[in-house]
Amino acid sequence: MTIAPVKHRVSHRDKVEATILGEAVRQFAECGYEGTSIATVAERAGLSKQNLMYYFPTKQALYQRVLDNVLDDWLARMASLADPGKDPGDVLRAYVRAKLTFSREQPLASRVYAMEVIGGAKLYADQIRRRVIPLLRADIAVFERWIAEGKIAPVNATHLLFAVWAMTQSYADFAAQMTLVLDREQLEPSDFDDAERLITGMVLAAVGLQENPCPP
Amino acid sequence: MTIAPVKHRVSHRDKVEATILGEAVRQFAECGYEGTSIATVAERAGLSKQNLMYYFPTKQALYQRVLDNVLDDWLARMASLADPGKDPGDVLRAYVRAKLTFSREQPLASRVYAMEVIGGAKLYADQIRRRVIPLLRADIAVFERWIAEGKIAPVNATHLLFAVWAMTQSYADFAAQMTLVLDREQLEPSDFDDAERLITGMVLAAVGLQENPCPP
DNA sequence: GTCTATAAAGTGATAGAC
DNA sequence: GTCTATCACTTTATAGAC
Numbered sequence: 480m481t482i483a484p485v486k487h488r489v490s491h492r493d494k495v496e497a498t499i500l501g502e503a504v505r506q507f508a509e510c511g512y513e514g515t516s517i518a519t520v521a522e523r524a525g526l527s528k529q530n531l532m533y534y535f536p537t538k539q540a541l542y543q544r545v546l547d548n549v550l551d552d553w554l555a556r557m558a559s560l561a562d563p564g565k566d567p568g569d570v571l572r573a574y575v576r577a578k579l580t581f582s583r584e585q586p587l588a589s590r591v592y593a594m595e596v597i598g599g600a601k602l603y604a605d606q607i608r609r610r611v612i613p614l615l616r617a618d619i620a621v622f623e624r625w626i627a628e629g630k631i632a633p634v635n636a637t638h639l640l641f642a643v644w645a646m647t648q649s650y651a652d653f654a655a656q657m658t659l660v661l662d663r664e665q666l667e668p669s670d671f672d673d674a675e676r677l678i679t680g681m682v683l684a685a686v687g688l689q690e691n692p693c694p695p
Numbered sequence: 696m697t698i699a700p701v702k703h704r705v706s707h708r709d710k711v712e713a714t715i716l717g718e719a720v721r722q723f724a725e726c727g728y729e730g731t732s733i734a735t736v737a738e739r740a741g742l743s744k745q746n747l748m749y750y751f752p753t754k755q756a757l758y759q760r761v762l763d764n765v766l767d768d769w770l771a772r773m774a775s776l777a778d779p780g781k782d783p784g785d786v787l788r789a790y791v792r793a794k795l796t797f798s799r800e801q802p803l804a805s806r807v808y809a810m811e812v813i814g815g816a817k818l819y820a821d822q823i824r825r826r827v828i829p830l831l832r833a834d835i836a837v838f839e840r841w842i843a844e845g846k847i848a849p850v851n852a853t854h855l856l857f858a859v860w861a862m863t864q865s866y867a868d869f870a871a872q873m874t875l876v877l878d879r880e881q882l883e884p885s886d887f888d889d890a891e892r893l894i895t896g897m898v899l900a901a902v903g904l905q906e907n908p909c910p911p
Numbered sequence: 912g913t914c915t916a917t918a919a920a921g922t923g924a925t926a927g928a929c
Numbered sequence: 930g931t932c933t934a935t936c937a938c939t940t941t942a943t944a945g946a947c
Contacts, residue, residue: 492930509814514729516922528923530932538923590813593868597806597813598725600871612875619876638893641873645865646858652809655816657857659828660835677854677901684900685893708912732940744941746914754941915946922939929932 496534499524504545508590512542512602539602546595546603549588550610556581557614561621567630568688570621571643575679578647583671589651615640632687639685646678712750715740719761724806728758728818755818762811762819765804766826772797773830777837783846784904786837787859791895794863799887805867831856848903855901862894 502524506515517538521531535541560574582589595603622636650657654666661670683689718740722731733754737747751757776790798805811819838852866873870882877886899905 509817510729511727511810511814512730513726514814517924518922527933529925529934532924533930533932536924593813594727594810596872597809597868598727598730601725604871604875607872608875611872615876634896635889635893637876638890641865641869641876641890642862642893642897645861645869649857649861649864652813653857653861655820656812656823656827659820659824660831660853660857673851674854674857677851677858680850681858681897681901685897734940743915745916745943748942749913752942913947916944918941918943920940920942923937925934925936927932927934929930 492534495526499526499531499534499541500545500548503541504549504587504591507542507545508587508594511594511598512538515542517541542602543606545591546606549585549592550606552585552588553581553592554610554614561618563621563624567625567686568683571682571686571688572679574618575643575647575682576675578643579650579671579675579678582647582649582651583666583668586651586654589648593648593652615644632685634686639682643678643682646674646681650674708750711742715742715747715750715757716761716764719757720765720803720807723758723761724803724810727810727814728754731758733757758818759822761807762822765801765808766822768801768804769797769808770826770830777834779837779840783841783902784899787898787902787904788895790834791859791863791898792891794859795866795887795891795894798863798865798867799882799884802867802870805864809864809868831860848901850902855898859894859898862890862897866890 499520503515503520506520506523509515515538517531517535518528520541521528524531531541535544556577557574560577561570596607600607619636619640622631622634622639625631626633626636650666650671657670658665663670680689715736719731719736722736722739725731731754733747733751734744736757737744740747747757751760772793773790776793777786812823816823835852835856838847838850838855841847842849842852866882866887873886874881879886896905
């Protein structure tokens with residue numbers, strides 16, 4: 480009886496799964512869940528589709544793993560950024576920067592998540608409810624505490640978070656349109672710098688934390 | 696020889712096409728292009744799939760007509776909103792309001808367009824290049840002229856437009872996630888009022904047009 | 912002008928070989 | 930433990946009937 484080769488730090492299975500997941504995230508980001516065929520994913524990963532289904536028994540299992548990885552990565556970067564004890568300005572700056580960095584470094588992850596939400600989150604609503612919503616609500620609560628303490632101007636905290644989310648996420652999701660406007664092959668680091676400056680400025684001005692040109 | 700009944704103001708064909716397009720936009724918004732089957736669209740529209748393909752010879756033709764209608768509606772609402780002669784504050788307020796109204800009244804249209812862009816605009820890039828990009832560039836040029844004339848603070852006009860687009864569009868595209876945060880069945884008119892207030896405030900504060908709480 | 916039978920290719924999934 | 934031949938079904942599209 481042969482025993483599984485546990486001595487390897489990264490098993491053969493782990494390597495194959497990583498290859499599959501890498502292609503899967505690209506395909507799901509382009510075509511969404513229903514639009515992606517496991518045959519295409521398998522072909523680009525260099526496997527037969529039947530072989531892929533040995534590692535991921537169903538298409539849904541593959542999709543959920545992709546989305547799990549997306550959330551893991553995102554949550555690791557955003558975890559407890561909003562600390563009510565820290566300076567509001569610093570927190571807001573860090574928040575915008577972290578979210579923009581994710582859009583720049585993991586645009587495919589962002590797009591898979593966006594596609595799922597736009598389509599109504601039919602396959603992942605439970606996980607969003609469990610892992611994302613509490614985090615967003617906590618961030619909103621921090622904003623509201625700052626307002627109550629008079630540290631920032633009284634704005635609608637919920638919609639402020641929606642705004643930050645929307646502006647930063649769009650640099651991954653709507654990159655195709657932005658590159659057409661900017662007449663570029665792809666978004667450059669300088670574009671993300673410009674975006675960070677503008678978004679940070681807007682947010683800080685909105686909550687009264689930035690010395691802004693006030694009309695006389 | 697029978698002649699086509701041109702006397703009818705709305706032909707039988709127009710009515711059937713409208714029914715089909717109504718179901719198609721819903722289906723494309725949920726599942727994207729590849730994820731939508733014309734059989735499903737036909738069934739919900741009360742036709743056989745073969746009959747649907749009499750009116751729209753290919754799936755691509757149906758998809759392009761749906762996207763054409765989306766753009767027609769959107770362009771009609773946004774046409775020449777940015778008039779360099781008008782008051783910048785009024786224009787920005789009207790711009791945000793018009794875009795938010797579209798998100799509220801035509802969320803499915805917004806989502807079909809968003810899905811196409813996120814997937815890389817593989818089937819509609821030409822039309823976006825032709826009909827959308829020039830309009831966005833014109834809006835940016837107006838913002839830049841205001842800056843040159845000293846009417847608004849010197850911000851990055853391109854990214855300001857990206858920000859407005861992102862914030863307003865997200866109330867259609869990310870509605871599924873927003874309703875989870877807000878614990879609602881669907882977004883209410885009051886949510887759009889709150890959104891309009893916050894977004895307008897952010898934009899006007901960013902360009903120095905709103906008397907904002909300045910730190911002492 | 913409107914609708915239907917049929918085809919040709921592709922889908923996710925399983926049972927079983929190495 | 931890893932991989933493949935095969936299946937039952939759905940996809941878009943066409944050729945042709947009413």
